[in-house]
Amino acid sequence: MVKIAFFETKDYDKAAFAPYEKAGETEFIFFETKLTEMTADLAKGCDAVCVFVNDNVSAAVIDKLYEYGVKIIALRCAGFNNVDVRHAYGKIHVVRVPAYSPYAVAEHTMALLLTSIRRIHKAYIRTRDFNFSLNGMTGFDLHGKTVGVVGTGRIGRVFIDICRGFGMNVIAYDAFPAADSGINYVSLDELFEKSDIISLHCPLTDDTRHMIDAEAIEKMKKGVVILNTSRGALIDADALLDGIKARKVGAACLDVYEEEADLFFEDRSGHILNDELLARLISMPNVIVTSHQAFLTAEALNNIAETTMNNIRSYYENNGICDNELCFRDGRIDTLKKDRKEKCF
Ligand code: NAI
Numbered sequence: 001m002v003k004i005a006f007f008e009t010k011d012y013d014k015a016a017f018a019p020y021e022k023a024g025e026t027e028f029i030f031f032e033t034k035l036t037e038m039t040a041d042l043a044k045g046c047d048a049v050c051v052f053v054n055d056n057v058s059a060a061v062i063d064k065l066y067e068y069g070v071k072i073i074a075l076r077c078a079g080f081n082n083v084d085v086r087h088a089y090g091k092i093h094v095v096r097v098p099a100y101s102p103y104a105v106a107e108h109t110m111a112l113l114l115t116s117i118r119r120i121h122k123a124y125i126r127t128r129d130f131n132f133s134l135n136g137m138t139g140f141d142l143h144g145k146t147v148g149v150v151g152t153g154r155i156g157r158v159f160i161d162i163c164r165g166f167g168m169n170v171i172a173y174d175a176f177p178a179a180d181s182g183i184n185y186v187s188l189d190e191l192f193e194k195s196d197i198i199s200l201h202c203p204l205t206d207d208t209r210h211m212i213d214a215e216a217i218e219k220m221k222k223g224v225v226i227l228n229t230s231r232g233a234l235i236d237a238d239a240l241l242d243g244i245k246a247r248k249v250g251a252a253c254l255d256v257y258e259e260e261a262d263l264f265f266e267d268r269s270g271h272i273l274n275d276e277l278l279a280r281l282i283s284m285p286n287v288i289v290t291s292h293q294a295f296l297t298a299e300a301l302n303n304i305a306e307t308t309m310n311n312i313r314s315y316y317e318n319n320g321i322c323d324n325e326l327c328f329r330d331g332r333i334d335t336l337k338k339d340r341k342e343k344c345f
Helices: 012-021 059-067 102-117 120-128 153-165 186-192 212-221 236-243 276-283 297-317
Strands: 002-006 026-030 048-051 072-075 093-095 146-150 169-171 197-200 222-227 249-254 288-290 325-329 332-334
Touching: 002 012, 002 297, 012 026, 012 297, 072 297, 093 297, 102 120, 102 153, 102 197, 102 222, 102 249, 102 288, 146 153, 146 186, 153 169, 169 186, 186 212, 197 276, 212 236, 236 249, 236 276, 276 288
Parallel strands: 002 026, 002 048, 048 072, 072 093, 146 169, 146 197, 197 222, 222 249, 249 288
Antiparallel strands: 325 332
């Protein structure tokens, strides 16, 4: 019997995982709370913990889980900046879902862009109030505009295809450009200088933290539209707000926010929001915020549940070998999904 503690779970997670619970083989325990040092005790007696983007799997949490005999940390997501993978090496295996639907995230990114520049969010509210005025609703054509895509992995490439379908001119920056991809790679500075729209699709690392800061915004075109469906800390939100107030940034669409962990995924409508920066950003007519929703499609949830359960099963049935393990070795994290022949440790 494999006992799995799920943290940060919502009704849609439970519904997606329910078909995979097999009597006598697996037992699922769902917690709404996030995994933190304080809540790690809930995993006592469990073989695996299953976590999401805002669970805090720090070294201290890993030490506690190890002490309780937890064997696997299964991420229900691709990004792993919230897990101290280096510290877990040799103690607990960390597995993830490298791709569940790049379409979900890329399509949400385009939905945000269209909503913003065609003022759909304004029109929805106006017409509900029988206000049929078009004043202030002027948008612009995407056709012929230059979009700069930062990160040309799974999601970035789907987004590039969507943009090409709109007749946009695509330029891209990637620290590891894909050979023979037909993508027009430029330097990050050139991308900042030439893009009408900038969309972030790279992971959050020490190198990419605050890649959009005051200096970067300074280099951009006046009126640039910034899209972030990747990770909040890619953008220095203070600098973004300054750029918006200075009319340099024309619009921002944010599915993620650096300080989202204590806010997103919860109904805070009856509360006083203590995050003044987020409140100010949301108050702007040219900012759209969604609460880390880009992944949320039926297809993605099913893929997440299926891959997560396969990852855990691999550990037990394949001698601990799992293609989706985040294996810390030789000073780096091996994230490549490939035909692993041996255990990580
Ligand atoms: P991926 O691993 O397929 O692609 C990431 C790309 O970023 C790679 O081409 C890589 O070479 C590039 N990259 C790495 N370091 C870079 C750097 N310093 N500068 C520029 N590019 C760099 O990842 P995928 O699946 O496309 O996901 C991208 C990001 O999207 C994830 O890291 C995650 O943070 C975010 N995400 C957000 C979701 C949401 O619901 N909002 C859902 C899923 C992922």
